Amino acid sequence: xxxxxxxxxxxxxxxxxxxxxxxxxxxxxxxxxxxxxxxxxxxxxxxxxxxxxxxxxxxxxxxxxxxxxxxxxxxxxxxxxxxxxxxxxxxxxxxxxxxxxxxxxxxxxxxxxxxxxxxxxxxxxxxxxxxxxxxxxxxxxxxxxxxxxxxxxxxxxxxxxxxxxxxxxxxxxxxxxxxxxxxxxxxxxxxxxxxxxxxxxxxxxxxxxxxxxxxxxxxxxxxxxxxxxxxxxxxxxx
Numbered sequence: 001x002x003x004x005x006x007x008x009x010x011x012x013x014x015x016x017x018x019x020x021x022x023x024x025x026x027x028x029x030x031x032x033x034x035x036x037x038x039x040x041x042x043x044x045x046x047x048x049x050x051x052x053x054x055x056x057x058x059x060x061x062x063x064x065x066x067x068x069x070x071x072x073x074x075x076x077x078x079x080x081x082x083x084x085x086x087x088x089x090x091x092x093x094x095x096x097x098x099x100x101x102x103x104x105x106x107x108x109x110x111x112x113x114x115x116x117x118x119x120x121x122x123x124x125x126x127x128x129x130x131x132x133x134x135x136x137x138x139x140x141x142x143x144x145x146x147x148x149x150x151x152x153x154x155x156x157x158x159x160x161x162x163x164x165x166x167x168x169x170x171x172x173x174x175x176x177x178x179x180x181x182x183x184x185x186x187x188x189x190x191x192x193x194x195x196x197x198x199x200x201x202x203x204x205x206x207x208x209x210x211x212x213x214x215x216x217x218x219x220x221x222x223x224x225x226x227x228x229x230x231x232x233x234x235x236x237x238x
Contacts, residue, residue, distance in 0.1 A: 003073045005029040005066065007056065007111060008083030010037035013130060013180065016200035017080060022048055029069040029076070032083070056083050056107030057099070063114050070118075078207070079115040080128040081108065086145030097144040104148035109155065116159055119170045126171040128207055129156055133178045133220045136227045137235060160212060171210045175203050178220035 004021055008014040009030035018030050018041050029050045032038055038051035050072045054065035070076050085103045089096045112127060119125025134142070135149030156174040163170040179193040194202075194217045206214035215221040227235070 001025055001027055002077045003027045003029070003075050004078040004080065005031070005069060005073075005076050006080045006082060007031050007054075007066075008081065009041060009051075010034045012082070012196060013177075013199060013203065014080070014082030015041060016196050017082070017203065018049065019044065020200055020204055027073050029073050031065060031069065056111060057102040059106065059110040062107065062110060066111070066114065075122075076115075076118065076125070078126040078128065079111075079118075080130075080207070081111055081115075082130050083107065084130060086142060086148070088141050089144065090141045092143070100144040100148055104145070105151055108148075108152055112155065112159065116162070116170070120166065120168070123168045124170060126173065126207070126210065127156075127159065128173045128175065130175045130177065130203075131156070133176050133215065133224050133227075135176070136224045137230075173207055173211050174213045175206060175216060176213065176220070176224070177216040178223065180216065 004026050006014050006018050006028065009018045010032035014030070014032070015037075018028055021028050022045050027048055027050070029052065030038055030041055031052050031054045033053065033055045035053045038053065042049040042051050050069060052065045052069040054062045056062050083103060086100050087096045108129070112129065115125075115127050119127065129152055131152040132149040134146045135153045137146065139146040153174060153176070156172055160172045163172055177194070177199060180199045181193050181195050199216050202216050202218070203214070215224065
């Protein structure tokens, strides 16, 4: 029975993944800050679901909590990092940006490094992260969020290169959602908003196929390509 750990499983995509995997032959460990919601998820099947409270901005206690979770489960084959945050911040308030940096950059790096080292010692494993189409270009209304997602995209590419050179069966999957119907979808004029259940099904399929990069939903791949091709002079007027 494969063992999966999902970081940020109290709501949205992370919770959806925990629930859908619990319907199959997996052991699932979940983590997040809100213990009451973790207990709700685990109540679905207490023989297959385990939890550990952690706040990924606390780098030391996070690793300790995850190691405890691994002990409870007897190992880890897949690590899925769903935890993330971001705010619209056209006024450039640092108080709004700091939590994004602590979560999406510092906390993220702490966990992916730990997870990758674990898989190196094990000589196998699958590391999955949820970045964003927003990481393709900068944003004047959410500068820290888009920049943090660009950081995650590039970091995962670096780990993919490292995994390839290791010659071990260590896989990396970078999930890049567009707008998904969760609390993270903010602002006016949102389009192509993907329902959570549809996003979760597509993410699960991408993980099972060991995709290197997967856009959710698939049409966002073409938006990302267009964004990359747009000259800066045009993009900055949008």
